[in-house]
Amino acid sequence: xxxxxxQIQIKADDATANGxxxxxxxxxxxxxxxxxxxxxIMPPQGALVSRIFTSPGHAKRILKAxxxxxxxxxxxxxxxxxxxxxxxxxxxxx
Numbered sequence: 001x002x003x004x005x006x007q008i009q010i011k012a013d014d015a016t017a018n019g020x021x022x023x024x025x026x027x028x029x030x031x032x033x034x035x036x037x038x039x040x041i042m043p044p045q046g047a048l049v050s051r052i053f054t055s056p057g058h059a060k061r062i063l064k065a066x067x068x069x070x071x072x073x074x075x076x077x078x079x080x081x082x083x084x085x086x087x088x089x090x091x092x093x094x
Contacts, residue, residue, distance in 0.1 A: 020049040023083075034059040 022038035024046070029035065038050040054062065074080055 022049050029056070029059075032056075 020038070020040070022040055024039045024041050026037040026039070027034060028037075033053050033055060036052040036054070037048055038052070039046050040049050070080065
């Protein structure tokens with residue numbers, strides 16, 4: 001018997017749906033999870049705007065999805081020039 005794929009409804013409050021801007025990301029990992037820290041750096045300071053934890057398997061799927069979407073973007077809009085690395089050290093305060 002063929003089953004129809006289940007459709008999942010995603011809900012988001014207004015603040016989450018509006019999103020936040022990040023111009024830097026830092027990645028850390030353990031055996032069990034990856035931590036993706038998204039930051040908005042505007043010298044002389046910056047702010048952590050989002051922290052995402054995900055499994056290694058999902059991190060690999062995220063990488064694949066980003067690669068596919070960058071290829072599609074570049075086909076439509078042209079080559080993306082890679083941004084420069086931040087200059088100087090970036091430290092964290094709690």
